[in-house]
Each structure stands twice: as structure tokens, then as C-alpha cells.
Amino acid sequence: MSRNAGGSRVRGPNSALTEFLRERGIDANAIRHRYEETIQQQATASSDTVVTVSGSSSTSRSRSREVETRVSSTSRSRKRTKKKREDSDDEGELLSRIARPRPGQIDFCAECQCRFTVTAYSKPARDGNGLLCHSCGSKYAQEEKQQKKTQISSRKRKKSIAAALLDKQEFAVPNLQDLCIKIIAKYIDDVEILGDIGDFNMDKIARILSRNRSLKDNTVKLFLGPSIKRLHFWDCSNLCSDSLELIGSYCPLLESLTLSMCGQLTDKVIDYYSTNLRNLHSLTVNGGFLITSGCWVRFFDTIGSQLVRFLVANTLRFNRNSLESLVRNCSGTLEELSFSRVGSLKSEDIPLLLQLPKLTALELSYMRSAITDDCMIDLLRLVGSQLLALNLDDSGDLSDKFLLEGVRPHCGRLQNLSIALGDGFTDAGVRDLFKNWELNNGLISVNLSRCTNVGDEGIQALIDHSAKTLVILNLNSVYQLTSATFQLLASSDCEFLSQLDFGFVHCVGDEEIEVLTERCKSLQLIEAYGNIRITEFAKIKRGVKVAGRQSDSL
Amino acid sequence: MSGDSSGDSSDKEYVRLVSSDGFEYSILRSAASVSGTLRGMLSQSSNFVEAKQNRVVLPNISGVLLEKVCEYLYYNLKHQNNPGNIPEFDVPPEMALELLVASDFLDGMNSLYQE
Numbered sequence: 039m040s041r042n043a044g045g046s047r048v049r050g051p052n053s054a055l056t057e058f059l060r061e062r063g064i065d066a067n068a069i070r071h072r073y074e075e076t077i078q079q080q081a082t083a084s085s086d087t088v089v090t091v092s093g094s095s096s097t098s099r100s101r102s103r104e105v106e107t108r109v110s111s112t113s114r115s116r117k118r119t120k121k122k123r124e125d126s127d128d129e130g131e132l133l134s135r136i137a138r139p140r141p142g143q144i145d146f147c148a149e150c151q152c153r154f155t156v157t158a159y160s161k162p163a164r165d166g167n168g169l170l171c172h173s174c175g176s177k178y179a180q181e182e183k184q185q186k187k188t189q190i191s192s193r194k195r196k197k198s199i200a201a202a203l204l205d206k207q208e209f210a211v212p213n214l215q216d217l218c219i220k221i222i223a224k225y226i227d228d229v230e231i232l233g234d235i236g237d238f239n240m241d242k243i244a245r246i247l248s249r250n251r252s253l254k255d256n257t258v259k260l261f262l263g264p265s266i267k268r269l270h271f272w273d274c275s276n277l278c279s280d281s282l283e284l285i286g287s288y289c290p291l292l293e294s295l296t297l298s299m300c301g302q303l304t305d306k307v308i309d310y311y312s313t314n315l316r317n318l319h320s321l322t323v324n325g326g327f328l329i330t331s332g333c334w335v336r337f338f339d340t341i342g343s344q345l346v347r348f349l350v351a352n353t354l355r356f357n358r359n360s361l362e363s364l365v366r367n368c369s370g371t372l373e374e375l376s377f378s379r380v381g382s383l384k385s386e387d388i389p390l391l392l393q394l395p396k397l398t399a400l401e402l403s404y405m406r407s408a409i410t411d412d413c414m415i416d417l418l419r420l421v422g423s424q425l426l427a428l429n430l431d432d433s434g435d436l437s438d439k440f441l442l443e444g445v446r447p448h449c450g451r452l453q454n455l456s457i458a459l460g461d462g463f464t465d466a467g468v469r470d471l472f473k474n475w476e477l478n479n480g481l482i483s484v485n486l487s488r489c490t491n492v493g494d495e496g497i498q499a500l501i502d503h504s505a506k507t508l509v510i511l512n513l514n515s516v517y518q519l520t521s522a523t524f525q526l527l528a529s530s531d532c533e534f535l536s537q538l539d540f541g542f543v544h545c546v547g548d549e550e551i552e553v554l555t556e557r558c559k560s561l562q563l564i565e566a567y568g569n570i571r572i573t574e575f576a577k578i579k580r581g582v583k584v585a586g587r588q589s590d591s592l
Numbered sequence: 593m594s595g596d597s598s599g600d601s602s603d604k605e606y607v608r609l610v611s612s613d614g615f616e617y618s619i620l621r622s623a624a625s626v627s628g629t630l631r632g633m634l635s636q637s638s639n640f641v642e643a644k645q646n647r648v649v650l651p652n653i654s655g656v657l658l659e660k661v662c663e664y665l666y667y668n669l670k671h672q673n674n675p676g677n678i679p680e681f682d683v684p685p686e687m688a689l690e691l692l693v694a695s696d697f698l699d700g701m702n703s704l705y706q707e
Binding site: 210211212213214215217218219221222224225228229232233234235236239 | 661664667668671672678681683685688689691692693695696698
């Protein structure tokens with residue numbers, strides 16, 4: 039006997055199955071008892087059969103045959119009793135409670151009531167009672183398959199929309215130009231000449247090649263020609279200095295040149311440009327870290343007097359000597375100047391810019407400590423009145439003083455202001471800058487991303503001042519904002535506002551974004567990375583792209 | 593399609609594009625309207641000969657190219673309301689450059705500009 043039967047309540051660890059069986063009142067002893075009973079029944083039944091069989095053919099059949107018959111009839115009768123057992127009421131109830139009918143069993147369809155054999159693939163009825171026959175089941179299977187298909191495709195579609203949004207692309211049928219350009223870019227090694235496809239398409243192909251990192255020595259030649267006036271190469275990392283030099287010899291009429299990631303650009307090439315490119319008036323060099331300070335001096339001495347635009351980024355060799363040469367030679371023409379991540383320029387070098395009276399656009403970004411309040415105020419006193427664009431991203435030492443004594447009194451024509459990562463600006467400072475700032479008629483593009491000390495008052499003053507002109511507004515990570523600011527933004531009829539970034543501003547939720555898209559008629563792109571309160575249920579007007587919503591990518 | 597209806601309306605429904613080497617393609621007006629240039633030429637409000645005759649001669653596009661262009665016009669028309677999960681449009685590499693010039697001329701081959 040089992041230990042449990044002894045009346046003690048102590049039990050060892052049980053498997054889930056044992057526990058389940060006990061709950062259902064199924065007991066090993068009872069089962070054994072029942073089994074013994076059936077064996078007895080069988081014994082009597084089989085002896086009956088044997089008697090009748092042997093009785094009917096006792097004379098003609100041999101003994102061995104008799105045995106055979108007995109065996110077969112025994113098994114047949116066992117089958118019969120088994121079936122009887124299953125059909126009996128209490129047993130059947132138990133079975134249906136525990137599990138569905140076993141494969142091989144006969145059942146009646148829950149829908150058409152026809153008799154069928156249960157298989158492992160039989161489908162349960164819709165209401166959960168009983169199974170369906172094969173024909174009824176397959177009828178629904180088709181539907182289910184279709185459902186699953188649409189579910190998968192809609193999930194896929196959602197994902198691809200989100201992916202397109204990340205590239206800020208409209209989700210639509212690709213246009214034929216883009217399709218062709220992609221093909222051309224793919225087979226660029228086989229192209230012998232691009233022919234007359236237009237500047238715009240040429241530029242697009244160059245962009246795609248740069249992105250695919252396939253702008254190489256052999257492909258770059260396709261873009262060169264004696265009539266070319268503008269060239270923009272965004273990834274020159276695979277171009278050796280000889281290829282870069284070819285630009286100087288193949289395109290003598292070049293006016294505007296952009297070279298990004300040009301790690302192989304050497305002094306020799308720049309010297310060659312300065313003697314050969316007689317019309318060059320705009321040069322952008324990003325990552326040209328091999329070019330020495332002396333080379334820049336020679337470059338400005340040779341063609342500095344015609345430079346209108348000069349942008350340099352990511353180098354440590356553009357130093358005071360180079361800058362002195364630049365201001366000496368370019369003061370009469372230079373209108374747009376940009377230094378970004380040029381670590382070799384120090385705060386004592388910046389006042390040299392005071393000798394550039396024609397500046398209309400100035401960028402001194404990611405220069406950290408090189409930019410101080412006083413030197414910027416001096417500079418704005420000189421050029422502020424004509425300045426259209428000012429970018430001083432990540433200039434940690436700037437404070438409210440710069441805003442109030444530099445920007446406010448001098449920058450009457452300013453349209454684009456970017457002071458991202460400005461830790462030194464306070465809410466009060468930004469408020470005082472924009473409050474009743476009558477000198478300026480309104481900004482078009484404002485970037486205050488990560489100005490973490492700015493809050494509601496400052497931004498509300500900005501909205502009051504520039505609501506009618508704002509086109510691009512970046513408030514990424516301005517944490518302290520509350521929804522009152524966004525209500526003000528929505529209610530002040532920003533008719534031109536088309537791009538808005540309020541990523542990681544936690545107060546923005548479904549309600550705010552709905553009102554904004556409703557009221558700001560020109561809104562096209564909203565960047566909402568990290569705004570967890572914006573859900574997929576937000577009703578967003580058609581035509582407005584919302585990038586970065588969490589629900590889009592899940 | 594509506595080819596069984598009266599001759600008059602089917603005339604309006606379909607337009608003819610003629611290539612430089614004389615091939616004529618008869619396509620739905622709505623398909624032709626995918627292209628900004630063709631839409632402008634065929635618009636009823638304009639007084640162009642093309643609009644009156646419903647026939648556009650494209651002397652700078654060859655027959656082979658125009659066939660591909662028509663294929664694209666229908667491809668765009670078919671999928672523009674359901675841009676998710678669409679089959680790729682096949683452009684033979686040897687045709688890509690010429691097709692680029694042609695599509696640039698026909699321009700606005702994009703459902704975006706239709707709205």
C-alpha cells in the first residue's frame with residue numbers, strides 16, 4: 039500500500055500531474071481495482087466465446103486452430119469492453135473534462151452534426167464546445183490563414199513606415215528618378231560616362247555613393263568635367279590624394295567645393311587648388327587633418343581675396359597663423375565662416391574675427407572654452423547688425439550676458455539662432471532676450487536643444503516674439519517645459535512652423551501633440567524621440583510625420 | 593475595363609503617348625497623370641494641342657524607354673494608395689541612365705505631388 043493510505047498527512051514533493059490527478063479524484067488504487075474487474079469480466083466473456091466457437095466446429099477443427107481462435111476472440115472482446123467503458127456516462131464526462139477527444143476517435147461535428155474521425159488537426163468549434171469535422175474546419179482554416187497574413191503584413195508595413203520616418207522620408211511609391219539613381223549607383227563601376235543628367239541628379243548620385251562608401255578613385259572621375267561649377271563629395275575617405283588633385287585639373291571653372299571626411303587631402307592638393315581653381319569662392323573641408331597651418335596660410339594668400347564662404351571642421355591644425363592669414367586676405371569678401379570642432383583655435387584667437395566686417399553667417403560650434411561672453415559681444419557689436427545666422431552650439435562658457443548685451447542690442451536681422459548645449463543660459467536670460475525685442479522682427483529657425491536650464495518663461499517669451507516667423511524649432515531635452523508652453527505654441531498661430539523637435543520633453547503627451555498638429559497648419563515633421571506619453575492613439579493630422587514614437591517601432 | 597462603354601468616354605479615358613521612333617502607347621489618363629509634365633500637357637483647362645487630341649508626342653524618348661515609362665506609370669497608379677509592401681520596380685541597369693533623363697523630363701513621377 040502507498041504511504042499516503044496509512045492516514046498520515048505527510049506528503050513528499052509531487053509532480054504537477056500527480057497533483058492534478060489528485061484534485062480530480064483520480065486514484066491509482068481505484069484504477070487498479072477497475073482494471074482487475076475488467077480482467078475478470080473478460081475471463082468469463084472469453085470463455086463463453088471459446089465455448090460457442092469450439093462448439094460450432096468441434097468436430098472439424100484441429101486443436102491448434104482452436105487456440106488461435108480463442109486468442110483472436112479474446113482480443114476482440116477486450117476491444118469491445120474498452121469501447122463500452124468509454125461510452126459509459128461517468129467515464130465520458132471525465133474524459134471530456136480532462137481533454138478533447140483523442141485522435142482516431144469518432145465524434146460529431148459541432149456545426150454540421152456529421153460523423154467524423156478525430157485527428158490531431160481537428161479544429162475546435164468557435165464557441166469552444168466540441169470539434170469541427172474536416173470540411174467545416176478547413177472552411178475556417180482559410181479564414182484564419184488570411185487573418186494571420188494580414189496581421190503579419192500590417193506589422194511589416196508599420197515597421198517599414200517607422201524605418202522610413204527615421205530617414206525623414208515620405209512613405210510612398212518611390213519615384214522613378216530615385217529608382218534609376220539607385221540602379222546607377224549600384225552599377226557605378228560599369229558606367230563609363232554619366233552624360234547630361236543634370237547637376238541635381240549628379241549631386242544625388244554623389245550623395246548615394248558617399249553613403250554607400252563607394253565613392254572611389256575610379257568612380258569619382260564620372261563627376262568631373264570642364265564645365266562643372268559645383269562639387270559636393272560627402273565621403274572622400276576612399277579617395278587618394280592623386281584623385282583629389284584631379285578635381286583641380288579637370289574642373290578649372292569650379293566655384294564651390296565640398297570635401298567631407300577627406301583624411302587623404304594633403305598640402306600638395308590644397309596648393310594645387312589654390313593655383314588652378316581660379317573661380318573658387320566657397321570651400322568646405324571636413325576632417326582634413328593633414329593640412330598644415332602653413333598650407334592654409336599659402337592658400338589664403340593666393341586665393342583668399344575671392345573667398346565668400348569658408349567652412350572647416352574637425353581639424354587640429356588650423357591655428358592662429360592660419361586665422362591671421364584668413365582675416366588678412368578675406369576681409370573684403372568673406373560672408374560665411376564656420377569653425378566646428380577646431381580645437382587648435384583658442385579664446386585669444388577669436389578676436390581676430392573682428393577684422394571680418396562682411397560676415398552674415400557665423401558658426402563657432404563645439405569649441406567649448408574658446409568662446410567667451412566678452413569676445414562674442416565685441417564681435418556682435420561689429421557684425422551683429424547684418425548677421426543672419428549665428429551658431430554657437432556647445433559653447434559652455436557663454437552666459438546670459440552674451441544674450442542680453444550681445445544678441446539683443448545688435449542682432450536686428452538675425453533669423454537663425456542655434457545655441458544648443460548652452461548650459462550657461464538661464465530661463466530668465468532667454469526670457470529677457472525675447473521679451474519686447476522690437477529690434478528683431480522674428481526668428482525663423484531656433485535651436486535650443488539641451489539648454490537644460492531654460493524653462494517655460496524663456497520659451498514662452500520666444501513664442502510671443504517669433505510665433506509669426508518660426509519655421510524650425512528645436513526644444514530637444516529642454517526638460518523643464520510644461521504643457522502650458524505647448525498650449526501657448528498651439529494657440530499662437532504659428533502659421534509657418536513646419537519642423538518641431540520636442541524629444542525628451544516629458545510633459546508632451548497625446549493631447550499636446552493633437553492640438554499642435556491641429557493648430558499649426560504648416561507642420562510637417564515632429565520629432566518625438568523619448569516622449570513616452572505620446573502613444574499610437576494620438577490623432578495626428580494627415581500629412582504630419584511623427585518620428586521616434588515608441589509605438590511605431592514596437 | 594471601360595473599353596466597352598461609348599467611344600466618346602473611352603477616348604477621354606485613354607491617352608496616347610508617341611515615342612521618338614513612332615511607337616504609340618495607349619494608357620489610362622489617370623496613369624499618365626502620375627507624371628507632372630504629362631498632367632500639365634493633358635489638363636483640360638490648358639489649351640494645348642495635346643489636351644485637345646489626347647495625344648502626346650515625346651520626341652526625346654525612344655520606344656523602348658517609353659514602354660518602361662508606361663510600366664512605371666501603371667506601377668505607381670496601382671500602388672499609390674497602398675505603398676506598404678509593394679513589389680520592386682525592375683529597371684534594367686543598361687537603361688537606368690536614359691530612363692533617369694526621361695523621368696527627369698517627365699518629372700513629378702511621384703504620388704506626393706498629386707494631392
